[in-house]
Amino acid sequence: MTLDKLLIANRGEIAVRIIRACKEMGIKTVAVFSDVDVDALHVKYADEAVNIGPALSRKSYLNIDSIIQAATGKKVDAVHPGYGFLSENADFAKACVDNNLIFIGPSAECIAAAGNKSAARKTLMALGISIIPGSDDIISSPEEAFEVAADVGYPVILKASGGGGGRGMRIAHDKEELADALAVASGEARAAFGNPDLYLEKYIERPRHIEIQILGDHFGNYVYLGERECSIQLRYQKLIEESPSPFVDDVLRNKLGETAIRVARSIGYSNAGTMEFLVDKNKNFYFMEVNARVQVEHPVTELVTGIDIVQQQILLAQGEKLTIKQDEIRLNGWSMECRINAADPANNFMPSPGEIKNLILPAGPGVRVDTHIFNHYEISPFYDSLIGKLVVWAENRQMAIKRMQRALSEFRLEGIKSTIPFHQRVFQDEDFIKGDIDTHFLEKWADQG
Amino acid sequence: MGSKTYKVTSPVMGTFYRASAPGEKPLVEVGQKVNASDVVCMIESMKIFTELRADQAGIVKKLLVEDEEPVMKNQELIEIEIG
Numbered sequence: 001m002t003l004d005k006l007l008i009a010n011r012g013e014i015a016v017r018i019i020r021a022c023k024e025m026g027i028k029t030v031a032v033f034s035d036v037d038v039d040a041l042h043v044k045y046a047d048e049a050v051n052i053g054p055a056l057s058r059k060s061y062l063n064i065d066s067i068i069q070a071a072t073g074k075k076v077d078a079v080h081p082g083y084g085f086l087s088e089n090a091d092f093a094k095a096c097v098d099n100n101l102i103f104i105g106p107s108a109e110c111i112a113a114a115g116n117k118s119a120a121r122k123t124l125m126a127l128g129i130s131i132i133p134g135s136d137d138i139i140s141s142p143e144e145a146f147e148v149a150a151d152v153g154y155p156v157i158l159k160a161s162g163g164g165g166g167r168g169m170r171i172a173h174d175k176e177e178l179a180d181a182l183a184v185a186s187g188e189a190r191a192a193f194g195n196p197d198l199y200l201e202k203y204i205e206r207p208r209h210i211e212i213q214i215l216g217d218h219f220g221n222y223v224y225l226g227e228r229e230c231s232i233q234l235r236y237q238k239l240i241e242e243s244p245s246p247f248v249d250d251v252l253r254n255k256l257g258e259t260a261i262r263v264a265r266s267i268g269y270s271n272a273g274t275m276e277f278l279v280d281k282n283k284n285f286y287f288m289e290v291n292a293r294v295q296v297e298h299p300v301t302e303l304v305t306g307i308d309i310v311q312q313q314i315l316l317a318q319g320e321k322l323t324i325k326q327d328e329i330r331l332n333g334w335s336m337e338c339r340i341n342a343a344d345p346a347n348n349f350m351p352s353p354g355e356i357k358n359l360i361l362p363a364g365p366g367v368r369v370d371t372h373i374f375n376h377y378e379i380s381p382f383y384d385s386l387i388g389k390l391v392v393w394a395e396n397r398q399m400a401i402k403r404m405q406r407a408l409s410e411f412r413l414e415g416i417k418s419t420i421p422f423h424q425r426v427f428q429d430e431d432f433i434k435g436d437i438d439t440h441f442l443e444k445w446a447d448q449g
Numbered sequence: 450m451g452s453k454t455y456k457v458t459s460p461v462m463g464t465f466y467r468a469s470a471p472g473e474k475p476l477v478e479v480g481q482k483v484n485a486s487d488v489v490c491m492i493e494s495m496k497i498f499t500e501l502r503a504d505q506a507g508i509v510k511k512l513l514v515e516d517e518e519p520v521m522k523n524q525e526l527i528e529i530e531i532g
Contacts, residue, residue, distance in 0.1 A: 055519075056464070056517070183469055183470070184469065184498065184500070186470055187469050187470030187471075187473070187491070187498060188496075188498050196470065342495065343495075350460065350461055351461050351462075351463070351494040351495035351497055352461075353461075353462045353463075353494065353495065354462070381461070381462045381463040381464065381493075381494040381495055381519070382464070382495075383495065383496070384495060384496055385495040385496070385497070
């Protein structure tokens with residue numbers, strides 16, 4: 001079937017991104033919004049919009065009943081969950097299907113299998129896919145956490161079972177830190193995902209974070225769209241991503257790609273998805289997790305492959321066969337993305353909500369800006385600090401870096417603090433320019449103050 | 450009883466929480482004794498939780514905002530009597 005009307009169960013730049021894909025495909029759009037998002041760009045761009053409740057996420061963007069009601073009330077055919085919020089919530093995917101709505105993503109069963117990281121670990125261990133040692137299941141008590149930690153050895157990392165995007169993650173170097181981390185991480189996980197469950201694993205030092213974008217249809221066909229290097233992270237939040245990775249050669253790319261597809265096949269994955277790996281300096285890789293949704297950083301893959309991932313998601317969800325062949329996929333040139341967050345790099349990245357003033361967005365050759373902000377837009381403290389993504393494409397990495405430096409210099413944004421000055425600094429860093437990066441890259445700056 | 454008090458203020462615009470996680474009991478109650486650097490409340494801004502700590506030991510005298518209430522940067526949240 002071909003979709004006539006689609007509801008976007010999200011806000012911010014990703015809601016705008018999905019509306020753009022729909023418009024190009026001739027699909028009508030319905031936005032949803034909370035009380036503080038009345039004037040948001042996704043509301044202006046969509047054909048219709050429905051208020052789904054108060055500002056607090058769990059009363060609006062996490063409220064399954066209100067969103068389903070909006071979807072059935074507006075007689076849409078499909079729901080796109082974006083990322084974050086309900087995107088990896090199996091109950092939401094099931095509620096969509098139960099109400100005869102196509103959920104743009106993998107099946108509810110598959111989300112449950114992928115999102116339940118403890119169960120996913122068991123499946124993968126059985127398949128012989130290399131994973132990081134840790135708790136085989138959700139940590140049920142602090143005593144159990146201490147036991148597993150002693151077993152795999154400190155440092156250890158706590159992760160939210162329902163999570164992703166770094167929320168609810170904490171590292172502990174000893175038992176005392178672990179005790180503290182358990183309380184805070186659980187609270188963050190519950191607030192962000194409505195699920196306080198945590199699991200624990202050994203923390204691999206100085207790894208690269210490399211992930212593989214895949215697409216899969218309902219007939220068991222899969223392709224991988226190369227890798228994304230996402231090692232520039234702060235508190236497990238990615239800040240800069242690129243594709244390809246300066247570290248990945250054809251041999252490693254094929255191995256990672258084939259492993260990603262094996263993981264996908266093992267859980268019956270369909271639609272777009274991302275398999276995250278940690279890769280050590282010897283190119284050993286450990287599977288980390290499935291991100292059963294579109295990723296924030298999907299544009300870098302789009303720019304090097306020429307494939308519109310959001311449009312592919314819609315086509316695959318409506319039951320079309322994958323038309324892209326693996327041997328036709330080329331990573332052409334180099335793409336890099338800077339996440340522009342409302343956060344103060346001079347003050348430990350403290351959130352910086354407020355009114356946007358004197359905004360001038362960069363443009364020109366090879367520059368793409370995905371954002372929902374505009375002059376006098378009020379960034380509220382209720383949602384994620386991501387206010388935009390500055391993405392460039394060029395023929396090679398060196399030229400992409402030059403282009404990003406140029407684009408960052410054009411960016412004008414006042415009224416709030418943002419990560420723009422931070423990115424300007426990274427893009428002058430010698431190690432970064434050489435591609436010599438790992439997930440601890442930013443710690444050397446923290447030491448320097 | 451001394452009458453010297455100080456107020457815990459929010460470092461950022463956000464949402465005030467009395468507990469470290471939903472369903473948990475409040476971190477402090479009026480009349481409770483706190484030590485310096487005890488966590489007394491949480492502020493959530495842009496999905497980031499910040500623990501706010503007591504500067505000095507004392508007795509919680511007054512809660513100046515309700516649980517889950519939006520707060521402004523530098524807004525006074527909790528009054529503590531030093532001692």
